[in-house]
Amino acid sequence: MVSFKTTFLALASAAAVAADYWIDPDSVSMSERKAWCNDQRTNCPIICLQTTVGSPIDNSCDPETLTYGCVCSDGRQPNMSEYTLTLPYHVCMRWGDQCVEACGSNNLCAADCREKHPCGAQSPKRVNATSTTTSASATATSTADAGQVFDGFGDGSSGDGEDDEDAAGQKGGAGMLRFGDSYGVALVAAGLFAGFVGFL
Structure with missing residues (x-):
């Protein structure tokens, strides 16, 4: 059989x-x-x-x-x-x-x-993906506890008054970028002005 x-x-x-x-x-x-x-x-x-x-x-x-x-x-x-x-x-x-x-x-x-004839995955299905719904405060707590790496571009304030040194350091990075932007614009303007004066 x-x-x-x-x-x-x-x-x-x-x-x-x-x-x-x-x-x-x-x-x-x-x-x-x-x-x-x-x-x-x-x-x-x-x-x-x-x-x-x-x-x-x-x-x-x-x-x-x-x-x-x-x-x-x-x-x-x-x-x-x-x-x-x-x-x-x-x-x-x-x-x-x-x-x-x-x-x-x-x-x-x-x-x-x-x-008209693409090969391979165009919109692959995520079979093993898990989805969870959490509140914003729980997500913020879990990412902070997970040792999140800060890039220095956010405002960095936690809203609870703690970690002021970290927040100040993160704000400093954004401030330096703003300073660099202003300084760059001033340099370009000065160069254009000097070129214009030299032309006259």
């Missing part, structure tokens, strides 16, 4: 898909196709880790036919065209190169090849 897992693996392997854009595999050197497949097999487990744990059920890539399979341990197949350094990405980039070559000297055609 054939087990469910064996059947599933066979179906997963049969579901190996070609890249979204088609190119003749023979138009790319075998060494380059092998490098593309290496990238595909390297990135499949990393992409799967965004939604699940464990090794992928299928992580295959055939450099002869430029087909691949990536089935995560939860049975889902990520859309590999949404990522860079995957087989669909490499094929899409090469498709764009070939499209530009076919356009010859037609610049509008060549621009369309790239602009």
